Amino acid sequence: MDITGASAIVTGGASGLGEATARLLAQRGAKVVVLDLNTERGEKVAAEVGGVFAKADVADEVQVKEAVEAASELGPLRILVNSAGLGKAGRVIGRDLEPIPLETFEFVIRVNLTGTYNCTRLAASAMAKTDPLADGTSRGAILNTASAAAFDGQIGQTPYSASKGGIVGLTLPLARDLARHGIRVNTIAPGLIDTPIYGSGPEAEARKAGLGQSVVYPNRLGRAEEYASMAVEVLTNDYMNGETIRLDGAIRMPPSSPR
DSSP: OOOTTOEEEEETTTSHHHHHHHHHHHHTTOEEEEEESOHHHHHHHHHHHTOEEEEOOTTOHHHHHHHHHHHHHHSOEEEEEEOOOOOOOOOSBOTTSOBOOHHHHHHHIIIIIIHHHHHHHHHHHHHHTSOOOTTSSOOEEEEEEOOTHHHHOOTTOHHHHHHHHHHHHHHHHHHHHHGGGTEEEEEEEEOSEEOGGGOOSHHHHHHHHHHHTTSSSSSSOEEHHHHHHHHHHHHHOTTOOSOEEEESTTOOOOSSOOO
């Protein structure tokens, strides 16, 4: 799929996986809408890639519609990358034998799973209304972001793993739903990727080095640029559809992380 001159929406595009993907898409000729809640960082990234910033909660219908409209003004909307996400750790029952607050579970599901679905349905509707590309059928591609935790959820990850497992479960039926419109849907399930979530400084670096030793090969955390490289390949490869790809250095996470 030729993305030159097409518009792309990248959720969570102000940092981490989203930022790296937004930058690479722009390098490949796409006009990028950086969708994020972080205005200062989002505007900076958008300016640097020659795109626009859209402040939006991924689970808010009105705000995401506005972002889709902004993207459609830049060019035909061909790409959506759902990379916004978060996690809140906590065992189902704490040391005090009290259950995890239901609000914790609901919040993670709302952002990670409902947000992915909301952005997908709204962007897909706009994509379906565009003229097809040169092959006469393709109109666009959607890439979701799950996690190795969808398969190897660790202690304290029930909300996060459930949300990411839901994204994996959405992938094939979404691809089937949207096939008639020439829109492909795939998911990347990253493992341990070095993003700002780990913090900075000597203590953070030591922790990341320890985590990297649990990766089969290479023995390190992944890089956001490696996710972006895979993302662009999946988005532009016309025969890639309905699949979830683990990008994790062959890690299979144990019940708990090393300290």
